[in-house]
Structures are given as structure tokens and as C-alpha cells.
Amino acid sequence: MKKKRKMSKKQKTYLFIIIPVVLLFFMFNTWPMLNGFFYSFTNYKGYGSYEMVGFQNYIDLFSDTRVLKSYLFTFKYAICGTILVNVLSLLMALALNAKIRCKSALRGIYFVPNILGGLIIGYIFSYIFTYIIPAIGQTWNIEWLQNSILSSPAYAWIGVLIVGVWQAVAMTTIIYISGLQTVPGDVYEASRIDGSSKWTEFWKITFPLIIPFVSINLVLTTKNFMMVFDQILSLTGGGPAQSTDSISYLIYNNGLDGGQFGFQSANAFIFFLVIVIFSIVQQNITSKKEEQL
Amino acid sequence: MSVSLKHINKTYPNGYQAVKDFNLDIKDEEFIIFVGPSGCGKSTTLRMVAGLEDITGGELLIDGKRMNEAEPKDRNIAMVFQNYALYPHMTVRKNMEYPLKIAKLPKEEINARVAEASRILGLDALLDRKPNALSGGQRQRVAMGRAIVRNPKILLMDEPLSNLDAKLRGQMRIEITKLHKKLKSTIIYVTHDQTEAMTLGDRIVVMCDGDVQQIDTPENLYNRPANKFVAGFIGAPQMNFLDMIVEETPQGALLKQSNSTLTLTPVQSRLLKDKGFKSGDHVTLGIRPENLSAAIDTKDHANCIEGVVEVFEMLGSSSNIYVSVNGQNIAAIMPAGHFCKEGDKVSLNVDIDAIHLFDPKSELNLLNM
Structure with missing residues (x-):
């Protein structure tokens, strides 16, 4: 006869901790996602009755100009944002990792944007772009500053990008600083004796040794920039003329307010796949260059 | 270069x-x-x-x-x-x-x-x-x-x-x-x-x-x-240091500590005198472990330090013994085949030509010319 295995006290404790978390995760994440996936095959408006429409929503996605435009904007925003954030963060991390005074205090100050919520920052910058900068432009008679950047269909995305980058640099810098601190000091000393200039040292020693951190930052910043929502909501509301309509904002706006719940659920599912594929590809490319210290 | x-x-x-x-x-x-x-x-x-x-x-x-x-x-x-x-x-x-x-x-x-x-x-x-x-x-x-x-x-x-x-x-x-x-x-x-x-x-x-x-x-x-x-x-085991008292005699200087007496060579006596050391002064005797040899059975205890074995280490080609001499510890290296045990009384013969004497205050070697 098979003997029944008795659960140890330790195992019971683990289960006691894990089960509520799994249930909460399922209720508020997995279940809505599965529901969304189901509704993506319907013509549900978010209220009333609905009918199954098969893959029609997915087919329509590729012919909807607003969806395509939002993808273009989101990709442009994510690519520019990822590059800018990573370059700026790396420069900041190098400076904050150098032998300078008040290093810890400066690190704390530079981290502040990450503590503030995206909406708060968005509204602060909205005020700056709408009132302060135009006022400066008028005072100094600088024409291109006299109108809010957020009111220009051509340049509003740059305003949103500035805010996104400003906020994202904080966390990325912290990750780069921790990466730089993993490089042993004597490796730099050996490189100095071997004759490296600062430039060579960075490209031949520092950068290859922090590739794992570059990889993490690229994936995180790309994902965060692709899912831009708070800044759009607080700065432009997707305008002017839908020029800053991000995918997340479009899903939220048209899905909940525009009677396209089923259609935007299909959009959300495709967007989810895009982000997963993007992350996997990026991770694969950078992980080939990763080296263990 | x-x-x-x-x-x-x-x-x-x-x-x-x-x-x-x-x-x-x-x-x-x-x-x-x-x-x-x-x-x-x-x-x-x-x-x-x-x-x-x-x-x-x-x-x-x-x-x-x-x-x-x-x-x-x-x-x-x-x-x-x-x-x-x-x-x-x-x-x-x-x-x-x-x-x-x-x-x-x-x-x-x-x-x-x-x-x-x-x-x-x-x-x-x-x-x-x-x-x-x-x-x-x-x-x-x-x-x-x-x-x-x-x-x-x-x-x-x-x-x-x-x-x-x-x-x-x-x-x-x-x-x-x-x-x-x-x-x-x-x-x-x-x-x-x-x-x-x-x-x-x-x-x-x-x-x-x-x-x-x-x-x-x-x-x-x-x-x-x-x-x-x-x-x-420099040296392993390191040099032994013992506090000794100088006693001047017509034949030369002696170094004394409880029941141990060392007779210095004429050159050593002269150098000690030249540096201003006289009867009753303290000096630090330095002697390397390999310059000490066991003299257990000998009756002549001249230039010998008496002590009690505290630790005996067999190394194969030689042995280390650690001896307590009037509260101070010294090490000696013994040739292979020489055995003793903890608590044994031992008389260590000092190679007087190999000793060093240090000023207890400045710690300088008094025998360096």
C-alpha cells in the first residue's frame, strides 16, 4: 500500500504564502486577460449584448488607419526613448560612479523622478510646456518657444518623449551604476598600465563587462516606452490630431469610451504578442554578448 | 632601467x-x-x-x-x-x-x-x-x-x-x-x-x-x-627573544636570566661595552631556533638555557620544540630522531657566535658594527 506523504510545516507555510498570491494574480491578471482574449472574438461594445465575429477584429486591425498610426507613433517613441534613456543613463552612471563629492546625495536627487507618479509628472510638464516655456520664449523673443510644443501635431511627440525620458533615466541610471560597480577596480588599473585611453577603456573594458546590465535596461525601457500611457493622458490626450495616440492609450480610450471593447481587445492581444516577441529578440541578441565576470 | x-x-x-x-x-x-x-x-x-x-x-x-x-x-x-x-x-x-x-x-x-x-x-x-x-x-x-x-x-x-x-x-x-x-x-x-x-x-x-x-x-x-x-x-620559525641582564666580569660580559648564564665572546663583550651597557642593564637576546640544540644529557650547562617543553612538533626531517623559559616562550629546531614530550625539562645549548643583542629601548642590533 502506498504511504501517504505528510506535508511538513515548512511546506504548509510556503503554500500559505503562495496560494493567496496566486489567487490574486489569477483574479486580477490572468482572468481579465483570458476574458479580453475571449472578447477579442466578439463585437462587444463594453455594454449590452454581443455576437461572436471570429477573427474579423484581427483582420480589421490591419486596415484601421488609426491603429496603424498609433503603432507607428509608439514604435517611433519607443525607439527614440530607449536610445536616449540608455545613452543618458550610461553617461550619468559613469559620472555618478566616478570619484566625485556628494556622490550618494546626487544619486538620491537623480532618483526622485522615479518616485513621482507618471500622471503627476505629466501634469507638471504640461504646465511647463504650456505656460512657462512660452513665457520664456516671449520674454527673450524666441519665436519657436512662444507656442506650446504640445499643441504642434509635428512636435508634440517630442514633448511627450522629453517627459518620458526624464522620468525613465532615474531607474536606468541606478541599474547602470550597479553594473559599473561589478567591474573590479584592478581591471581598470591593469588597463591604465596597458596604455588605454579613457575612450578605449570604456569601449574595450567597461562596456563589454556591463553588457548584462545593458541588456536588462534595453528590455525594460523598450517595454516601458512601448506601453506609454500616463504621459499621453496627462500631456496630450493623444492629440493634437491623434499625433500622439499610443497603442495603450488607444486601447483604453476607444475600448472603454469608444464602444470598441471587442476590437480593442484584439488590439491589446496583438500588442501583447508584439511586446513579448520584441523582448525575446532583444534578449537573445544581447545575451550572446553577455559575459560572466 | x-x-x-x-x-x-x-x-x-x-x-x-x-x-x-x-x-x-x-x-x-x-x-x-x-x-x-x-x-x-x-x-x-x-x-x-x-x-x-x-x-x-x-x-x-x-x-x-x-x-x-x-x-x-x-x-x-x-x-x-x-x-x-x-x-x-x-x-x-x-x-x-x-x-x-x-x-x-x-x-x-x-x-x-x-x-x-x-x-x-x-x-x-x-x-x-x-x-x-x-x-x-x-x-x-x-x-x-x-x-x-x-x-x-x-x-x-x-x-x-x-x-x-x-x-x-x-x-x-x-x-x-x-x-x-x-x-x-x-x-x-x-x-x-x-x-x-x-x-x-x-x-x-x-x-x-x-x-x-x-x-x-x-x-x-x-x-x-x-x-x-x-x-x-625574517626567518621561520621566527627568532626567539629573551630579556637578559648584563653582568660584567674580568673575562668578559655575561648574560643572566634566572638559572641560565651565557658567556659572551670578547668581541661581543666589547661591542656591548662600547654601546654603554654595564652590569645590571637589560638587553634583549635574539637567537634563531636553529642555533639552539638540545643538551638533555650533558652535565656541562655552560651557555645553556633551561626550560620545560610545552609543544613538540614532528616535521619529518626535523622537529620543532616550543619551550617555556621562566615565563617566556622560545622555539628550537631539533634534528630528525630527536624526541621529547610535553613537560620534559630541557637544556638548550646556545650557539653563542650566532646570537644577536638588541637595545630594549631603540630595538637596534647592538652587535652590528
Whole structure:
């Protein structure tokens, strides 16, 4: 006869901790996602009755100009944002990792944007772009500053990008600083004796040794920039003329307010796949260059 | 290439003085060892020569040229670090090629130099491996390889063997000696291991608390230590020190302690007298363990120290015994076949010609002429 295995006290404790978390995760994440996936095959408006429409929503996605435009904007925003954030963060991390005074205090100050919520920052910058900068432009008679950047269909995305980058640099810098601190000091000393200039040292020693951190930052910043929502909501509301309509904002706006719940659920599912594929590809490319210290 | 350190000082911003008035002239092709306990300033001095630490005061000359402000790359030096400091993302070959590529040497010459260095150090089979796939000894050899490919005029080594086990350390000591003969570079080598210092160096600089205690050949350091610190630092087991009282007699001076009496030679008596020591004064007797021999059965107890065996260690070719002499502990090395046990009374015969006497206050060796 098979003997029944008795659960140890330790195992019971683990289960006691894990089960509520799994249930909460399922209720508020997995279940809505599965529901969304189901509704993506319907013509549900978010209220009333609905009918199954098969893959029609997915087919329509590729012919909807607003969806395509939002993808273009989101990709442009994510690519520019990822590059800018990573370059700026790396420069900041190098400076904050150098032998300078008040290093810890400066690190704390530079981290502040990450503590503030995206909406708060968005509204602060909205005020700056709408009132302060135009006022400066008028005072100094600088024409291109006299109108809010957020009111220009051509340049509003740059305003949103500035805010996104400003906020994202904080966390990325912290990750780069921790990466730089993993490089042993004597490796730099050996490189100095071997004759490296600062430039060579960075490209031949520092950068290859922090590739794992570059990889993490690229994936995180790309994902965060692709899912831009708070800044759009607080700065432009997707305008002017839908020029800053991000995918997340479009899903939220048209899905909940525009009677396209089923259609935007299909959009959300495709967007989810895009982000997963993007992350996997990026991770694969950078992980080939990763080296263990 | 010669190296001169003139009145070199190093004081850190917090006021800590790591090196005090260091003076040394190193000849071309000389193998110099900096030795001393942790925190004595030996690595700091080496790093000042390398250009990795600023010199607070004094002058560093390499081949007669002032180098205080020169960048490390402009000093024609190479360095082997304690933790090897290999570039972890590069293969052994790339690690060795790196300084040559920076110097923009032609590809053929780079290949030739790497091949030569890997042949000398036995690294041929490891060239395509990365440092994390190497053992400690192999990494150490790669670090040396990276240093020697540059054909440096001055090779600096900062405790390069300290992370290796005892057997490998012994092998590497021989390799380094051979390498020095082959390269004909000036080598400055830092260690806290006095065995490495004694076996490798042409001259040894003994340091303590930032001060130079003595600069001399290994033989002179051992036989004529300048002071009690050097005498105690060089030699294993270390020199025994016993507090003795001087007694002047018409035949010469005696050193007494409870029931032990040592009769000094006429030369030793004269030197002691010349330095102002008279009856009743205290001196510190220094005697190396190998200059003590057991005299258990002899009736003649002249120049003998009486004590009780506390520990007996059998080493095979010899034995160490640790003896309590009137509350002070001394060690003696006995030949193979000599046995005793804890609690045995023992009379240790002192080789009076091999003793050292130190001033208890200044700790200087009183027998150095």
C-alpha cells in the first residue's frame, strides 16, 4: 500500500504564502486577460449584448488607419526613448560612479523622478510646456518657444518623449551604476598600465563587462516606452490630431469610451504578442554578448 | 632601467601617512623585494612607482627622468596584480594581445610576441580559454604573460603568488626566477611572505608602518638584522627573544636570566661595552631556533638555557620544540630522531657566535658594527 506523504510545516507555510498570491494574480491578471482574449472574438461594445465575429477584429486591425498610426507613433517613441534613456543613463552612471563629492546625495536627487507618479509628472510638464516655456520664449523673443510644443501635431511627440525620458533615466541610471560597480577596480588599473585611453577603456573594458546590465535596461525601457500611457493622458490626450495616440492609450480610450471593447481587445492581444516577441529578440541578441565576470 | 625613489612620502587625505621618507636606488636588472606585514606601505610604494597612486612628497626617477606626474602607460612598466586583474571577457590570447594592440604594433609582431610569451609560460593550450575557465595558477601565468609581452623595462609584481596554494607557490617562485634571468628586466616585487622575499630577491626592503627598516641582501638580512623587527620578521620559525641582564666580569660580559648564564665572546663583550651597557642593564637576546640544540644529557650547562617543553612538533626531517623559559616562550629546531614530550625539562645549548643583542629601548642590533 502506498504511504501517504505528510506535508511538513515548512511546506504548509510556503503554500500559505503562495496560494493567496496566486489567487490574486489569477483574479486580477490572468482572468481579465483570458476574458479580453475571449472578447477579442466578439463585437462587444463594453455594454449590452454581443455576437461572436471570429477573427474579423484581427483582420480589421490591419486596415484601421488609426491603429496603424498609433503603432507607428509608439514604435517611433519607443525607439527614440530607449536610445536616449540608455545613452543618458550610461553617461550619468559613469559620472555618478566616478570619484566625485556628494556622490550618494546626487544619486538620491537623480532618483526622485522615479518616485513621482507618471500622471503627476505629466501634469507638471504640461504646465511647463504650456505656460512657462512660452513665457520664456516671449520674454527673450524666441519665436519657436512662444507656442506650446504640445499643441504642434509635428512636435508634440517630442514633448511627450522629453517627459518620458526624464522620468525613465532615474531607474536606468541606478541599474547602470550597479553594473559599473561589478567591474573590479584592478581591471581598470591593469588597463591604465596597458596604455588605454579613457575612450578605449570604456569601449574595450567597461562596456563589454556591463553588457548584462545593458541588456536588462534595453528590455525594460523598450517595454516601458512601448506601453506609454500616463504621459499621453496627462500631456496630450493623444492629440493634437491623434499625433500622439499610443497603442495603450488607444486601447483604453476607444475600448472603454469608444464602444470598441471587442476590437480593442484584439488590439491589446496583438500588442501583447508584439511586446513579448520584441523582448525575446532583444534578449537573445544581447545575451550572446553577455559575459560572466 | 634604473629606478630611484628619493624621500618618497605618501599621505592620504584623511592624514594617514602610509609611506615615510622612502629612499632607494634600484639598479638596472635588479630584483628588488618589498616585504613587510599588512599595512606597512609596501603595495602603496609599488603603486606609486606604477603611477596608480599620487606621490605626496619626494621624487621618483626612472632612468634618471622625473616620473612623478607621468601616466602609467608612459613609464615603460608592466604590472602583475594580486588578483591577476585579467580582462574577464577576453580569451587568454586577447588578454595578452590587448596592450600590444593599444600600442598599435603590427599584427605579425603581436602574434610573434604572444606566441613567445605563451611558450615561455606554457600557455599554448590555454590561448582560447577565458579567465573563468582557468585555475589560479593558470590565471597567474596569464597575468605574467600579459605583462611580459610588452618587453617592459620594469616589471612590478604585487603579491602575485598570494592566492596560490603552497605547492604552486613553490613552483611559481622557480618560474619567476627563470623569467627574471630571461627577461633581464628590473623587477620590483611586493610580498608579505618572507620565504618568497628570501628566495627571489637580489635585495630586500623590509618595511613596517610606512618606514623602511632595512635594505639589504637576503643573507645580510638574516645574519645581520638591523633591528629586532627585521630579526623577528625574517626567518621561520621566527627568532626567539629573551630579556637578559648584563653582568660584567674580568673575562668578559655575561648574560643572566634566572638559572641560565651565557658567556659572551670578547668581541661581543666589547661591542656591548662600547654601546654603554654595564652590569645590571637589560638587553634583549635574539637567537634563531636553529642555533639552539638540545643538551638533555650533558652535565656541562655552560651557555645553556633551561626550560620545560610545552609543544613538540614532528616535521619529518626535523622537529620543532616550543619551550617555556621562566615565563617566556622560545622555539628550537631539533634534528630528525630527536624526541621529547610535553613537560620534559630541557637544556638548550646556545650557539653563542650566532646570537644577536638588541637595545630594549631603540630595538637596534647592538652587535652590528
